[in-house]
Amino acid sequence: xxxxxPPGTFSEEAAMIYCAxxxxxxxxxxxxxxxIEAVERKEVTxxxxxxxxxxxxxxxxxxxxxxxxxxxTKIQIWGEMIHKIRHYLMAHPGQKLSNIKEIYSxxxxxxxxxxxxxxxxxxxxxxxMSSTVEAAKLVSNNINKAIIGSVRASQLYRLDVLQGGIExxxxxxxxxxxxxxxxxxxxxxxxxxxxxxxxPHKAGSLHAALGVFAQFGINLTKIESRPIRGxxxxxxxxxxxxxxxxxxxxxxxxxELTKTTLFIKILGSYPRSx
Amino acid sequence: xxxxxPPGTFSEEAAMIYCAxxxxxxxxxxxxxxxIEAVERKEVTxxxxxxxxxxxxxxxxxxxxxxxxxxxTKIQIWGEMIHKIRHYLMAHPGQKLSNIKEIYSxxxxxxxxxxxxxxxxxxxxxxxMSSTVEAAKLVSNNINKAIIGSVRASQLYRLDVLQGGIExxxxxxxxxxxxxxxxxxxxxxxxxxxxxxxxPHKAGSLHAALGVFAQFGINLTKIESRPIRGxxxxxxxxxxxxxxxxxxxxxxxxxELTKTTLFIKILGSYPRSx
Numbered sequence: 001x002x003x004x005x006p007p008g009t010f011s012e013e014a015a016m017i018y019c020a021x022x023x024x025x026x027x028x029x030x031x032x033x034x035x036i037e038a039v040e041r042k043e044v045t046x047x048x049x050x051x052x053x054x055x056x057x058x059x060x061x062x063x064x065x066x067x068x069x070x071x072x073t074k075i076q077i078w079g080e081m082i083h084k085i086r087h088y089l090m091a092h093p094g095q096k097l098s099n100i101k102e103i104y105s106x107x108x109x110x111x112x113x114x115x116x117x118x119x120x121x122x123x124x125x126x127x128x129m130s131s132t133v134e135a136a137k138l139v140s141n142n143i144n145k146a147i148i149g150s151v152r153a154s155q156l157y158r159l160d161v162l163q164g165g166i167e168x169x170x171x172x173x174x175x176x177x178x179x180x181x182x183x184x185x186x187x188x189x190x191x192x193x194x195x196x197x198x199x200p201h202k203a204g205s206l207h208a209a210l211g212v213f214a215q216f217g218i219n220l221t222k223i224e225s226r227p228i229r230g231x232x233x234x235x236x237x238x239x240x241x242x243x244x245x246x247x248x249x250x251x252x253x254x255x256e257l258t259k260t261t262l263f264i265k266i267l268g269s270y271p272r273s274x
Numbered sequence: 275x276x277x278x279x280p281p282g283t284f285s286e287e288a289a290m291i292y293c294a295x296x297x298x299x300x301x302x303x304x305x306x307x308x309x310i311e312a313v314e315r316k317e318v319t320x321x322x323x324x325x326x327x328x329x330x331x332x333x334x335x336x337x338x339x340x341x342x343x344x345x346x347t348k349i350q351i352w353g354e355m356i357h358k359i360r361h362y363l364m365a366h367p368g369q370k371l372s373n374i375k376e377i378y379s380x381x382x383x384x385x386x387x388x389x390x391x392x393x394x395x396x397x398x399x400x401x402x403m404s405s406t407v408e409a410a411k412l413v414s415n416n417i418n419k420a421i422i423g424s425v426r427a428s429q430l431y432r433l434d435v436l437q438g439g440i441e442x443x444x445x446x447x448x449x450x451x452x453x454x455x456x457x458x459x460x461x462x463x464x465x466x467x468x469x470x471x472x473x474p475h476k477a478g479s480l481h482a483a484l485g486v487f488a489q490f491g492i493n494l495t496k497i498e499s500r501p502i503r504g505x506x507x508x509x510x511x512x513x514x515x516x517x518x519x520x521x522x523x524x525x526x527x528x529x530e531l532t533k534t535t536l537f538i539k540i541l542g543s544y545p546r547s548x
Contacts, residue, residue, distance in 0.1 A: 031385070061385065107404060111305070111335065130381060130402035204488035206497065207481065214478035223480065223499045223511070237497070 002027050002035045002044035008133040008153040014083040014177050015048045016152075032061050036075055039180050046078060052176035062178065063226075063238055066267050067196040077194050077268030079179035087113050087167045090159035091139065091146040097162050100124050104135035105148035113148055115168040184245065185270040191244035192221060193269040195254075198236050198262035206237065208260045216253040218243055221272075244269040276301050276309045276318035282407040282427040288357040288451050289322045290426075306335050310349055313454050320352060326450035336452065337500075337512055340541050341470040351468050351542030353453035361387050361441045364433035365420040366413065371436050374398050378409035379422035387422055389442040458519065459544040465518035466495060467543040469528075472510050472536035480511065482534045490527040492517055495546075518543040 003015040005028025015026050027044055029035045035047040051062045066075060087109055091100060100121055103110075107128045110117070117126070124146075129135040132149030139145045140157040147159070154161050167173045185191075199205040213220060222240035243250040245266055258264060277289040279302025289300050301318055303309045309321040325336045339347060361383055365374060374395055377384075381402045384391070391400070398420075403409040406423030413419045414431040421433070428435050441447045459465075473479040487494060496514035517524040519540055531538060 128404035128408070130404050134402070201493070203491045203493040206494055207484040207488040210481040210484060214481040217477045219475070219477040220480055220499070223497055225494070225497045 001025070002029050002038045002047040004032055004035055004049060005029060006131075006133050008136055008150060008156045009131065010083065010085055010150050010175060011048065011050060011177070013150050013152050014081055014175070017083065018048060018081055018177075018179070033065060036065055036073070036180060039075055039182065040073065042182070045181065047180040048081070048177050049180065050175050051080075051178045063196075066180075066194075067236070067238070067265060074182060075180050076182065076184055077178050077270050078181035078183070078185050079270045080192075080273045081177045081179065082174050082273050083177055085112070085167065085173045085175055086151065086165050087148050088151045088154060088164045089146055089148055089162045089166050090136070090154045091162055092141070092143050093158065093160045095143060095146070095160065095162070097121070099144055100146045100162075101144045102127060103146050103148060104129050104139055106130070106132050106135070109148045112167045112169070112173060116166040120163075120166075179270070184268055187244045187246050187269075188271045190272050191247075191269055192240050192242055192272045193245050193250060194222075194238070194240050194267040196236055196238050196265045196267060197257070198264075199260075200262065201235050205260070209237075209257060212253050212256045212260065213241060215256075216249050218249060218253055242272070275299075276303050276312045276321040278306055278309055278323060279303060280405075280407050282410055282424060282430045283405065284357065284359055284424050284449060285322065285324060285451070287424050287426050288355055288449070291357065292322060292355055292451075292453070307339060310339055310347070310454060313349055313456065314347065316456070319455065321454040322355070322451050323454065324449055325354075325452045337470075340454075340468075341510070341512070341539060348456060349454050350456065350458055351452050351544050352455035352457070352459050353544045354466075354547045355451045355453065356448050356547050357451055359386070359441065359447045359449055360425065360439050361422050362425045362428060362438045363420055363422055363436045363440050364410070364413075364428045365436055366415070366417050367432065367434045369417060369420070369434065369436070371395070373418055374420045374436075375418045376401060377420050377422060378403050378413055380404070380406050380409070383422045386441045386443070386447060390440040394437075394440075453544070458542055461518045461520050461543075462545045464546050465521075465543055466514050466516055466546045467519050467524060468496075468512070468514050468541040470510055470512050470539045470541060471531070472538075473534075474536060475509050479534070483511075483531060486527050486530045486534065487515060489530075490523045492523060492527055516546070 001015055001019055001024045003026055004011040029038060032049050035049050038044045039047040049062050065073060102125045104127045109132055110126050135147040136149055136153040136157040139147045140159060199209060219242040224238045226236050275289055275293055275298045277300055278285040303312060306323050309323050312318045313321040323336050340349060376399045378401045383406055384400050409421040410423055410427040410431040413421045473483060493516040498512045500510050
């Protein structure tokens, strides 16, 4: 399975959890598009990439590549994984919380731990790094410095955990990952289908398209418009609907949908993770 | 006007262009929430923050704060600005393109200039920095190194431009900024209104809500669902519609909309920028 490296990122953490009981070896790639290329070339069986609320990589990029905006692709969404993000404050072994003068991390990690830091380490300087892993590399040989990152980084860079679970919102700090492959996943009875549709930019066009799903009692679990700049007459929408493309209701609804859309591209059918 | 600093970011560039003919002094803040707090405290008249496709700061954060997800706010959207992002390759004065061995920038800037770099500087190492400004600071005193960033950084850090406009997609590389204030902007006749609505999570609920806009011939220019994790029965949607909240059609439609939604919050009415 290909993942967005380097080791120690939340992407690797999610990949390790997903593969815990599977006969997969993990292989890291430096960017999201390299993960996707590796799946296309069959260098890996599956790829795992962040698609929502991510600390690592551009989230729009994943959907743009899958939708074909950046070029033709055969990649299908094969699954999804909702991974709970837990932040750890870590430092060189033997350091005490009271000695920490500087904290290194990604700016979104700082944002997610803002209240904790204001309360616990109000005097420590915060230095933005390009990733939590870069921060871990830097701090592993320095005293009086700490990082915020995944617990995995403490193993890889021999850091002590000063405090775990320091994110302010411990209930809703999730990243959604997509598993990518060359085929749909098999029908399980609890599936969803991701698709992208093009609509004329006029009042009521989206309402008419969604009417098809309402008519068949198909629930939407996500909708997102994307303006195509330079092509002002047309909008595209990313939709997730409940059901597998091999189920009769979905087949009929998607056929009906072709009457009200400029184009439809199915991005994949796969089991729902929640 | 408050903006997301430091100087040299695309946020500052957008703020400077917006204020070119206005009697505003620019004031930098380190994070998006500090910009918003400064508007609330009336320390600045307006704030400008990125809201789509941004190299700087978390884009979700802006909408979460405005919608009240993170706490009550009086802030209204006062305007929008679509700013074209142009990337420049810059280096210490006197450097030649052929001498560049390392390039420093934000990972999204690298992604946006990928084809240019593969063609022009295939052998140069790419080092991810937390921002293009951090990269500019580092490179201003080093030879054989270059950065990718805004042209403004070349003035601030005394760098020579080796090549301008190096982004691969020169037509559609835009960032959308929101102007924030304590009131709606006046009606101009070419306005839009941003709102957030809550809907029960069941088939047809979004279709019913959008039916209200279709009925009044009101065009949607944006829609985005946001799952409220930990509250699985409810979804919220960010919508942009054409028209000002003081126009009769919009007033009537929003009143009608209350019948099919769990809640509505108007985020602001303001002139359309395109």
